[in-house]
Amino acid sequence: MTWDSLYSSAFEGIRKSIEKVGGVLLAYNTNIDAIRYLDPKDLEERVEKAGKEEVFRYSEELPKKITSVQHLLGGILWSVRRGKAAELYVESCPVRFYMKGWGWDELRMGGQVGIMANLLGGVYNVPVIAHVPQLSRLQAELFKDGPIYVPKLENGELKLVHPKEFQADEENCIHYIYEFPRGFRVFDFEAPRENRFIASADDYNPNVYIRPEFKEAFEEIAGKVELAIISGLQALTEENYREPMETIRGHLEVLNEKGIPAHLEFAFTPDEKVREEILKLLPHFWSVGLNEVELASIMEVLGEKVIAEKLLAHDPVDPVAVTEAMLKLAEKTGVRRIHFHTYGYYLALTEYRGKFVRDALLFAALAAAAKAKLGDVSSIDDVVKAMDVPVNEKARAVEEKLVAEYGMKDGIAEVNGYQLAFIPTKIVAKPKSTVGIGDTISSSAFVGEFALR
Numbered sequence: 001m002t003w004d005s006l007y008s009s010a011f012e013g014i015r016k017s018i019e020k021v022g023g024v025l026l027a028y029n030t031n032i033d034a035i036r037y038l039d040p041k042d043l044e045e046r047v048e049k050a051g052k053e054e055v056f057r058y059s060e061e062l063p064k065k066i067t068s069v070q071h072l073l074g075g076i077l078w079s080v081r082r083g084k085a086a087e088l089y090v091e092s093c094p095v096r097f098y099m100k101g102w103g104w105d106e107l108r109m110g111g112q113v114g115i116m117a118n119l120l121g122g123v124y125n126v127p128v129i130a131h132v133p134q135l136s137r138l139q140a141e142l143f144k145d146g147p148i149y150v151p152k153l154e155n156g157e158l159k160l161v162h163p164k165e166f167q168a169d170e171e172n173c174i175h176y177i178y179e180f181p182r183g184f185r186v187f188d189f190e191a192p193r194e195n196r197f198i199a200s201a202d203d204y205n206p207n208v209y210i211r212p213e214f215k216e217a218f219e220e221i222a223g224k225v226e227l228a229i230i231s232g233l234q235a236l237t238e239e240n241y242r243e244p245m246e247t248i249r250g251h252l253e254v255l256n257e258k259g260i261p262a263h264l265e266f267a268f269t270p271d272e273k274v275r276e277e278i279l280k281l282l283p284h285f286w287s288v289g290l291n292e293v294e295l296a297s298i299m300e301v302l303g304e305k306v307i308a309e310k311l312l313a314h315d316p317v318d319p320v321a322v323t324e325a326m327l328k329l330a331e332k333t334g335v336r337r338i339h340f341h342t343y344g345y346y347l348a349l350t351e352y353r354g355k356f357v358r359d360a361l362l363f364a365a366l367a368a369a370a371k372a373k374l375g376d377v378s379s380i381d382d383v384v385k386a387m388d389v390p391v392n393e394k395a396r397a398v399e400e401k402l403v404a405e406y407g408m409k410d411g412i413a414e415v416n417g418y419q420l421a422f423i424p425t426k427i428v429a430k431p432k433s434t435v436g437i438g439d440t441i442s443s444s445a446f447v448g449e450f451a452l453r
């Protein structure tokens, strides 16, 4: 079998069956991404006005958080000089007001829940119930039409409405994204590569604020779905994790009692204590999705330093090291499915067997390539437009290694009592957008797998 024919039949299979999926709960993070494409002259003027000396100081060493305009501009210069991304929390109201006045060129749906709601509900037509921490008018407008719902309590009675019909005047959670291209010049600095600096004016997501509807009526909400995808725990810190983690543990218990498989979409979690706590929650999840950096960071808290280093040593990542790491994680936590994604290939380690696991990965890779190629995918038929994107050349060596090590055939092998599924992905050379690709991959694969059952 060629990979292209496997791709086509996987897509056809899932297109026919995905609308059967009865409902997916998505929690906990959505926000508004406000994108500003930096202009060198405008930036220089702002720096001069704020005081060049002080601003430059913060471009040498990032402040911990933003409490002044000098911090903000210094942070932006810090990113430009290094071509590196950074994200800081904006504590001060005047700075938030300053950023609002500076404005944006584009507004986009942000947060894993927001992105997955628009994909699953708005594109695949799978009903979703989303936890939206704050539903402002601006936030509501970023939801696509389709079967996307938020719970509303009216005199203690639970109703499901589209976010645009929720009509509560809640706060804006805005992540200001300052983007610059490669070669961007300000003062004597030149950006070695394109990147962005993010300043978050968001008091809800960093604390994983959980809405009253989800505290009071979670059982009833969970009764309306077949699957759940959890994300957004990455910004928690040692100081604030306890209360939300407690609520989330309760939610997972309800989902487990009802037999609803839950997927955790990992994201890089800088706080080690929080990473440990997330690891403790994993036994309550059916499935987890992550990339190489995230897998390495988990190996570190498990005390597996050698594997962690191996995961970051090669490009593309050594698939045998990934498999070893996934086995450790599965054995340690009992999680039934681990979906690993990296640039060029995906692997899924599952406690159960079947080609549908691999086929769901193929569907996800096609969806990811469509998103990269088109920028926005507006219907499931757009996904197939990525069929002509070539399969990654470098993945051939990865596949050969898996064949040699585990006797893999057509992307499927048996390893230590688990099934290992592999696929080479389609890589778009000049992507229109790479925001939210990871979320597209993981939610498409998880929901796609259940569609094929």
Ligand SMILES: Nc1ncnc2c1ncn2[C@@H]1O[C@H](COP(=O)(O)OP(=O)(O)O)[C@@H](O)[C@H]1O
Pocket (backbone or CB within 6 Å): 290, 291, 341, 342, 343, 344, 345, 368, 369, 372, 425, 426, 427, 428, 429, 431, 434, 435, 436, 437, 438, 439, 441
């Ligand atoms: N140009 C591209 N074409 C297809 N897939 C891509 C492209 N660039 C990145 N990807 C995929 O997107 C994934 C990004 O996911 P992740 O690392 O979790 O980041 P995020 O969650 O921020 O999107 C990569 O692992 C890779 O598989």
Ligand SMILES: [Mg+2]
Pocket (backbone or CB within 6 Å): 266, 267, 291, 438, 439
């Ligand atoms: Mg990701």
